[in-house]
Each structure stands twice: as C-alpha cells, then as structure tokens.
Amino acid sequence: MKKITYTSVLSQLLLLFFVVAWIVPTFGLFISSLRDKDVLAISGWWTSFTNTEINEIYRTEGKDAQIKEGNYYFIKSNLFDGGQEKEIFRFGVTSKNIDEYKVGETALFKDQTEITVFENGDYVWKSKEEFKKKKGKRIFVSAKSPPSFTLDNYKEVLLKEGLGQAFLNTLAVALPATLIPLIICSYFAYALTWMKFYGRDILLATIIASLVVPLQMCLIPVLTIYNDFGALFGVSAKSFPGIWMAHTGFGLASTTFLLWNFLKTLPSEMIEAARVDGATHYDTFIKIVVPLSIPSFASIFILQFLWVWNDLLVGLVFLDKHPSEIILTAKLKELLGSRGENWEILTTGAFVSMTVPLFIFFSLQRYFIRGLVAGSIKG
Amino acid sequence: MSIFSLAITVLVGVLFFVAFFHFSNFLLDYFRVRASKKFALENSIRVIIFIAPAFIVLFVFILYPVFETIRLSFYDKIGENFVGLYNYSWAIKDPDFKRSIINNLGWLIVVPTMSTFFGLVIANLADRVWWGSIAKSIIFMPMAISFVGAGVIWKFMYDYRGPGDQQIGLLNAIAVALGFEPQAWLTIPIWNNLFLMAIMIWIQTGLALVIFSAALRSIPNETLDAARIDGASELKIFWSIIVPYLEQTILVIWTIITILVLKVFDIIYAMTNGQWQTEVLANLMYDWMFRGGGDSGRGSVLAFCILIGVTPILAWNLYRHKQDQKV
Numbered sequence: 001m002k003k004i005t006y007t008s009v010l011s012q013l014l015l016l017f018f019v020v021a022w023i024v025p026t027f028g029l030f031i032s033s034l035r036d037k038d039v040l041a042i043s044g045w046w047t048s049f050t051n052t053e054i055n056e057i058y059r060t061e062g063k064d065a066q067i068k069e070g071n072y073y074f075i076k077s078n079l080f081d082g083g084q085e086k087e088i089f090r091f092g093v094t095s096k097n098i099d100e101y102k103v104g105e106t107a108l109f110k111d112q113t114e115i116t117v118f119e120n121g122d123y124v125w126k127s128k129e130e131f132k133k134k135k136g137k138r139i140f141v142s143a144k145s146p147p148s149f150t151l152d153n154y155k156e157v158l159l160k161e162g163l164g165q166a167f168l169n170t171l172a173v174a175l176p177a178t179l180i181p182l183i184i185c186s187y188f189a190y191a192l193t194w195m196k197f198y199g200r201d202i203l204l205a206t207i208i209a210s211l212v213v214p215l216q217m218c219l220i221p222v223l224t225i226y227n228d229f230g231a232l233f234g235v236s237a238k239s240f241p242g243i244w245m246a247h248t249g250f251g252l253a254s255t256t257f258l259l260w261n262f263l264k265t266l267p268s269e270m271i272e273a274a275r276v277d278g279a280t281h282y283d284t285f286i287k288i289v290v291p292l293s294i295p296s297f298a299s300i301f302i303l304q305f306l307w308v309w310n311d312l313l314v315g316l317v318f319l320d321k322h323p324s325e326i327i328l329t330a331k332l333k334e335l336l337g338s339r340g341e342n343w344e345i346l347t348t349g350a351f352v353s354m355t356v357p358l359f360i361f362f363s364l365q366r367y368f369i370r371g372l373v374a375g376s377i378k379g
Numbered sequence: 380m381s382i383f384s385l386a387i388t389v390l391v392g393v394l395f396f397v398a399f400f401h402f403s404n405f406l407l408d409y410f411r412v413r414a415s416k417k418f419a420l421e422n423s424i425r426v427i428i429f430i431a432p433a434f435i436v437l438f439v440f441i442l443y444p445v446f447e448t449i450r451l452s453f454y455d456k457i458g459e460n461f462v463g464l465y466n467y468s469w470a471i472k473d474p475d476f477k478r479s480i481i482n483n484l485g486w487l488i489v490v491p492t493m494s495t496f497f498g499l500v501i502a503n504l505a506d507r508v509w510w511g512s513i514a515k516s517i518i519f520m521p522m523a524i525s526f527v528g529a530g531v532i533w534k535f536m537y538d539y540r541g542p543g544d545q546q547i548g549l550l551n552a553i554a555v556a557l558g559f560e561p562q563a564w565l566t567i568p569i570w571n572n573l574f575l576m577a578i579m580i581w582i583q584t585g586l587a588l589v590i591f592s593a594a595l596r597s598i599p600n601e602t603l604d605a606a607r608i609d610g611a612s613e614l615k616i617f618w619s620i621i622v623p624y625l626e627q628t629i630l631v632i633w634t635i636i637t638i639l640v641l642k643v644f645d646i647i648y649a650m651t652n653g654q655w656q657t658e659v660l661a662n663l664m665y666d667w668m669f670r671g672g673g674d675s676g677r678g679s680v681l682a683f684c685i686l687i688g689v690t691p692i693l694a695w696n697l698y699r700h701k702q703d704q705k706v
Contacts, residue, residue, distance in 0.1 A: 007613050008507065015504040015514050018497070022518045022581065025532045028549060032535065044547045172385040176392040183396045188433035197426045201704075203434075208700050210441045212689045214642045216664050216682040218444035220451060220675050223668075224458075225439065240388055249440020252433060280411075281425050282404040310525030312645045313665070329527040333649050336531065343535060343547070350531035354524050361523035365516065368523070372586060373593045 033351045034149040037344035051087075051144040055098060060115070060125055060136030073130050079121040079139060086143040091117045098140035109137065117141070153348040161345060162323050163352050166331040170309060170353075172240055173319070173327055177247035178305040181255045182297060184248070189259035190285050194271050204260070210253035219317055222246060226318070238325065243318040250314065251304050258303075258374060262296040263289065299371030302364055306357055328353040396432070403428045445686075452679035456672075466676040476681075479658045483688070485572055486579070486643060486659065491636040493580045495629060498587025502595055503617060505588075515592060519585035526582070526645030533578045534650060539563040568656040575657060578646050583639070587632045594628040595621070634692050641688045660685050 032045045043052060058079040065075045080086065090099035093107045093115065101107045106116045113127040117139065125137075158164040191197070192204055223237075230237030266289065274284045308314075312329040319325045321334070332349050339345045361368060407428065411421050455462050470476045501518055505511035521529060538548030542561055546552040551561040565571045598621065606616050622629070644661035651657045653666070664681035667674050 011504045011613075012508050015501065015508060015511075018501050018504070019514045019517050022521070022584075024549070025536050025581070026520070026524075029532045029535060041547070043545055044549065044552050046549070046552075168382060168385055172389050176389050179393045180396055183393075183400070184432040184436065187400060187429040191426060191429040195422075195426050195429065197423075197430075203430075205697060205700065206437070206442070208696055209693055210437065212638050212693045212696065213441060213445060214638075214661075214682065214685045214689060216642065216644075216661055217448050217686050218440055220668060220678055220682070221444035221447035222440055224675075241392060244392055245436065246440065249436050252437055253441065256433065280404075280408060281429070282400075282408070306523060310528070312525070312527050312648070316665075317668075329525050329645070332527050332531060336527075336534070336649055343538075346531050347535060350528045354528050357523040357525070358520070361520060365519075369519075369589050369593075372522075373590055 029347050030351055032343060033153055033348040034151070035153075035344070036148065036150055037153065037342075039145075040344050040347075041341075048149075049147050051146055053142060054086075054145055055140065055142050058121075058139050058141060060123065060139060062134045062136045063131040064134070066131045071128070073127045075123075075125040075131065075136075077123065079117070079123060079141065086121070086145050088117060088119055088121060088141045088143045090142040092140040093137070095138075095140065099142045115139070153344045154352070157345055157348045157352060161335070161349065162326075163328065163331060163349055165323055166326050166328045167352065169319075169325060170327045170329075171356075173243055173247070173315070174305055174308040176240075176244045177251075177308045178301055180244055181248045181251045181304060182301060185252060185255040185259055186290070186293070186297070187285070189256050189263050190281070190289060192256070192260050193263040194268075194284075195281060207253050207256050207260075211257055213253075215250055215313065218250065219313075222249070223317060236320070238318055238320045240319075240325075243314065246314055246318050247308050247311070251307065255300055255304060258300050258371065259293070259296065261374060262293060266292060295367070295370075296374075298364070299367045299374065302360060302368045303371045306360065306368075309357060399432065400428070448679045448682050451675045452683050454676050456674035456676050458675045462676065466680045469677065470680050470684075475653075475658050475663055478656055479660045479663050479681075480684075482572055482657065482659050483641065486576060486640045487637060487688075489573070489576050490579045490583065490640045491633050493576075494583040494587050494636050495632050497580065497584040498591050498632065499622070499625070499629070501584070502588050502591035503621065505592070506595055515588060518588055521582045522585040524582070526578075527649045529578050529582055530646055530649035533574075533581075534565075537564045537574060565651055565657075566655045571651065571655055571657055575646055575650055578650075579640065579643065583636050586635065590628060590632055591625065594625050598624050634695070638689055638692060641685050660688075 028045045031048060032040055035045065035048055039048070039052065039054075060079070061075055061077050065077060066073050067076070068074075079088075088103050090102060091107070092098040092100040093109055094100075101117075103117060103119050106114050108114055113125060115123055115125045115137075117123045123139070158167075192200060192207075226237040226242055229235075270288065271284055274288055275281075279287070310329065311327075312333065315327040315330050319327060319330070321330065326334070332346075332353055335342075335345055335349055404425070407421065407424055451458050452466055453461060453463060455465075501514070505514050508514070524532075535547075536549050537551075538546070539551055539561055540546050540548075546555055546561055550564065555561055564574050602620060603616060606620055611619070642661050643659055644665060647653060647657055647659055647662045648665065653659075653662045660681055664678050664685070667678040667681060
C-alpha cells in the first residue's frame with residue numbers, strides 16, 4: 001500500500017477537477033435532452049435532480065359535476081388530469097394572490113362558495129346554492145414537481161424533425177467512405193512496401209506531403225470537376241457516390257500512410273518466402289498480409305469512420321441540403337440556425353448525432369487510441 | 380431514400396472496388412498460366428493494378444486540385460480571365476481577411492499550447508492514481524464527438540438570458556451565483572474568440588493526453604526513482620525530467636494540433652458564422668466559395684494562405700521521412 005501523502009491527495013483533487021470540468025458540458029446536454037421542453041426552457045439542467053417549484057393554473061369542473069349532499073351542493077374532483085406526481089403546497093383563487101392559502105385550508109370565492117384543495121390535487125368545492133356555470137373557476141397552485149425525465153424529445157426529433165432520415169444518410173455516407181479507402185489503400189500500401197517499381201520513393205514522399213495539405217486547397221477544383229461531370233452526363237453533381245469518392249480522396253493519404261507504417265513492420269522473410277514458393281503478389285496480399293493486418297484495419301476503420309461521421313465541410317459542399325441527402329452534422333447546423341431557441345430539439349439532435357461515435361468510443365476505445373498514437377508518433 | 384435502397388447503393392459501391400481488384404488479378408493470373416513463355420509483363424501489370432485506383436484518386440482529389448487552386452488564385456471569379464495579383468491585393472485590403480489572419484494567429488498560439496499543456500499535466504496526474512484510466516477515458520471522450528455536436532454542447536453552456544430571468548446556461552448561472560452580470564459570451568468581440576477556442580482545447584486535450592500517456596511509459600522508472608531518492612519534488616521532476624524527455628512527443632502533438640487549428644471551420648461556422656469578429660480563414664474561404672454565386676479567385680487565395688501556414692510542417696515532415704529512410 002502506498003502512503004497517503006499531501007502530494008497524492010493534491011493530484012487526485014486536481015485530476016478530479018479536470019474530469020468534472022470535461023464531463024459536465026456533455027452530461028448537461030444529455031440530461032437536457034431527457035427533460036420536458038417547457039421545463040427545459042425556464043430552468044437550468046442542474047435543477048432537474050431536485051424537486052422543482054412551479055406555479056400553474058388549473059380550472060375546476062363546472063355545474064355538470066355537482067352532487068347534492070344534505071343542504072349543500074358539492075363538486076369533488078381532482079385538479080390534475082390524473083397521473084401527475086405533483087405535490088401542491090399552496091394555492092390561491094385570485095390572480096392577485098396566487099399563493100394565499102396552504103393546502104387543506106378553505107378559500108372563499110367572491111360568490112361566497114368555499115373550496116378546499118389538498119396536496120394531491122383533490123378539491124372539494126362547496127356551495128349553498130346550485131352551481132349554475134358550465135365552466136369552472138380558476139385555481140392557482142404552487143406545486144413541487146419531482147424529477148421527471150422523458151423520451152418525448154427523441155420521438156419528436158427523430159420522426160418530425162427529420163433526424164432519423166439524416167441518421168440513415170450519414171450511415172450511407174460513412175460506411176462506403178470508410179470501406180472504399182480501406183480497400184484501395186491497402187493494395188496501394190502493399191505496393192509501396194513490398195513491390196519494386198520505378199518512382200516508388202517519390203510516390204511515398206507525395207503521400208507524406210499530402211498528409212498535411214488542407215482540405216480547403218482541394219474543394220474548388222473538385223467541385224468544378226463534379227459540376228462539369230454532372231452537366232456532361234445530365235446527372236446531379238451532388239450524390240452519394242460523389243461524396244464517397246471525395247472522402248476517399250481526402251482520407252487517402254492518411255489511410256495509406258498508417259497502413260504503410262504497419263505493413264513495413266511485418267517480417268520481410270515471410271513475404272519473400274511466399275514469393276519464392278511461387279505465390280503471386282495478389283495471393284500474398286490476400287492470404288498472408290490481410291489476415292495479419294486485421295487489428296490495424298480496425299484502427300484505421302475507426303479513425304476514418306469517425307472522421308467521416310463527424311465531418312461537416314465535405315458534406316456541405318458535396319451533398320444537397322434536401323432531406324433525402326442531408327447528413328446529421330449539416331442538419332444540426334441547420335437546426336442551430338432555425339431552432340436556435342428550441343433547446344429540446346438541439347440538445348436531443350446533438351445527442352442523436354453523438355450516439356454512434358460514443359458507442360464506437362466506448363466499445364472500441366483500444367483500437368481508436370492505437371490508431372491515433374500510430375498516426376501521431378510518425379505523422 | 381428508404382433504408383433498403385440506401386443499403387443497396389452502399390453495397391454496390393463497396394463491392395465494385397472489391398470486384399475490381401479480384402477480377403483484374405484473376406484475369407492477369409489467367410493469362411500468366413496460358414502464356415507459354417515467362418510472362419514478362421506480369422509484374423508491371425500487377426503493380427499497375429495495385430496502384431492505379433489509389434493513384435487516380437490521389438491525382439483527381441489532391442494533386443491536381445492543389446495546383447489548380449494555385450492557378451485559380453490568379454484568375455477572376457469564374458476562373459477564366461487572368462487577373463495577375465488582383466485577388467491578393469484585394470485580400471490585403473479586405474478587413475475580414477485581416478481579422479481572419481489575426482484570429483488564426485490567436486488560435487495557433489492558444490489552442491496547441493493549452494491542449495498540449497493540459498494533456499501533459501493530466502497524463503502525469505492520471506498515471507499516479509488508481510482511477511487514472513477512467514479519468515483518461517472521460518477527458519478523451521470529446522475526441523469522438525463532431526465539432527458541430529461540440530458546438531451545440533458549448534452553445535448551451537454559453538446560453539444567455541436577460542439579467543432578470545433564470546439562466547439555463549451553466550456559465551451564466553455560475554456568473555450570476557458569484558454576483559456578476561450575465562453575459563452574452565459569444566458576442567463580446569476579442570473575448571468571444573477565447574470562448575470558441577475553449578471548445579477546441581476541450582476536444583484536443585484528449586489527443587494530447589493519450590499520446591503523452593503512451594510516451595510516458597517509455598521513461599525509465601529508474602531515472603524517476605533516482606530523482607525521488609535524491610529528494611527532487613514532483614514539480615521539479617515534471618519540469619526537469621519529464622518535459623525534456625518528451626520533447627519530441629510535444630513537438631509532434633504541437634504540429635498535429637496546429638494543422639487542425641489552421642483548418643478550423645466547423646466550430647466557427649456553427650457557433651457564430653464569423654460574426655462579432657470571430658472570422659477565420661477557413662470560414663471566410665467557405666463564404667467566398669458560395670457568396671454571390673461563388674468567387675473561385677478569392678476563395679483560392681484564402682485556401683492558399685492556409686497551405687502556406689502548413690508548409691513549414693510539410694517540409695519538416697518530408698525532412699524527417701528522408702532521415703528515417705536513410706536508417
């Protein structure tokens with residue numbers, strides 16, 4: 001056992017501070033996405049774990065509900081529509097004094113009828129004369145509402161706001177835009193590592209230079225090519241295959257570089273032995289190299305998939321904003337503009353867009369980190 | 380599109396490439412066996428099959444566009460008439476451009492420094508407590524989130540309500556609780572840049588953290604123990620042993636984050652779209668790509684400026700690669 005020292009306590013506290021500071025923003029978003037939208041708009045998410053005090057207005061029932069007992073007419077009912085777990089602690093009968101009475105006390109209306117309201121919303125309204133009005137009277141209540149969470153926002157966002165479709169679109173962009181570069185770059189990296197041909201070193205240097213070329217340098221010419229191509233063949237310039245290839249192009253250098261970094265660590269004797277035995281490069285690649293590379297494929301798959309899933313710029317430039325093509329990040333940005341004050345939509349939408357990355361993060365963190373570290377040590 | 384048609388499209392797209400490699404190699408083998416003499420061209424053709432798809436993509440999407448963008452920067456808005464240095468002189472006079480350069484410089488100084496510093500400190504702290512790996516996971520998590528998602532998270536943190544209302548943004552709630560006036564953080568010029576940078580630092584600290592964690596393990600324990608026995612304080616060990624030992628790693632992380640920061644677009648586009656003097660080069664470039672039907676000349680100049688920013692790193696990477704190849 002280590003001794004508890006002053007330094008170790010201090011470092012624990014400091015680390016705890018960092019952890020809390022880092023998790024709180026995301027946690028707040030998650031909690032907010034589960035809150036009722038009316039409550040969300042008027043109170044901070046950190047208040048959602050305690051009882052919240054709310055002032056509400058209800059209306060009693062009218063003459064149809066009255067019964068006669070002895071000399072008096074009564075209306076006995078419940079203010080809540082039922083099923084609400086609120087706890088009333090004060091109430092009032094005029095808008096000037098909305099919390100005049102404690103629960104259980106009897107309030108007097110102007111027309112001399114009396115009403116008693118109980119904690120759970122039950123009330124007894126008593127009158128000497130028959131109730132004449134069809135509409136009931138307004139009752140003001142101050143109630144404590146226990147913490148309550150709901151999935152309504154998710155239903156709303158996925159079905160009505162079109163995030164469900166955007167989710168599918170993003171998947172349809174991200175899967176091929178990850179698999180295609182992985183396929184063509186693995187052949188490319190194999191050739192760069194194990195095949196001898198003229199210009200190999202220059203090609204490798206080109207890949208390393210391309211690693212840091214900013215995406216912005218490529219957007220205008222590629223968009224022009226797409227527009228010309230679309231006009232020439234009478235097809236839309238913005239399409240799923242188009243964005244797959246764009247992502248393939250922009251991810252090609254890093255995917256190739258990572259694979260090349262891995263492949264050159266494989267023992268060359270093994271590859272050469274296979275070649276001497278008469279195996280073609282294709283056989284060597286499929287039967288020896290691919291099975292050995294599965295872990296590094298996994299790392300690269302995750303890196304590229306997350307990059308594509310989280311991308312906004314390429315999606316904005318190469319896909320239409322039409323609901324059938326829009327991706328999650330672009331949709332979210334659109335909502336930030338049009339529904340900027342509807343935090344229930346925004347928080348939920350953001351969380352929906354984060355589900356897949358977070359799932360990958362928590363289930364495959366090891367591969368994710370391995371890929372990042374491999375890419376950085378030499379990148 | 381329905382799930383079904385999306386799935387078919389995806390499948391066809393991916394299988395196309397699998398099929399290409401399979402059948403081209405199959406054909407090559409077929410002819411090799413048929414050829415009576417040694418098939419001399421076999422190796423060259425195989426190299427072409429392995430390289431061609433990637434090379435074509437590299438050429439169409441990276442190599443050609445880089446030179447085309449440089450060419451376009453000397454042409455007018457539709458890219459047809461040569462205008463010399465006109466676009467460059469426009470940029471120098473443009474107030475938005477000046478603002479962007481200043482902001483980008485701010486980003487370049489603050490974000491890599493803070494992310495690297497926090498990453499290094501947290502990696503050290505996490506190494507010595509039993510719950511360190513959980514802490515690392517949590518701090519690393521923002522790396523998985525999109526910039527736009529992070530934008531929403533932080534816009535919610537920065538949310539502003541009038542002084543009388545209850546604040547629903549955490550930052551303003553804290554400010555009010557401490558007795559300050561609530562602020563619309565994102566609209567205060569100069570300072571709002573820092574609030575945007577905070578988002579990037581929040582994300583990139585995780586990257587620095589995991590790389591430092593991996594590197595820290597390479598420091599020999601004997602060195603650290605020897606220092607402790609000699610009575611060096613933990614702070615002294617940090618600055619005199621750990622930091623010098625990790626110099627290379629610090630440099631690598633610095634360059635990765637620098638490249639990322641030069642291209643920063645999503646955060647600003649989602650949070651302020653360049654309003655209140657938060658414009659940066661990448662955002663301005665996107666703007667000019669589409670503003671008034673698009674101005675490819677001005678857009679290209681702005682993209683070129685970003686490229687110039689990464690050029691020293693590009694040269695350094697190539698230099699290191701050459702050194703590696705010699706070994």
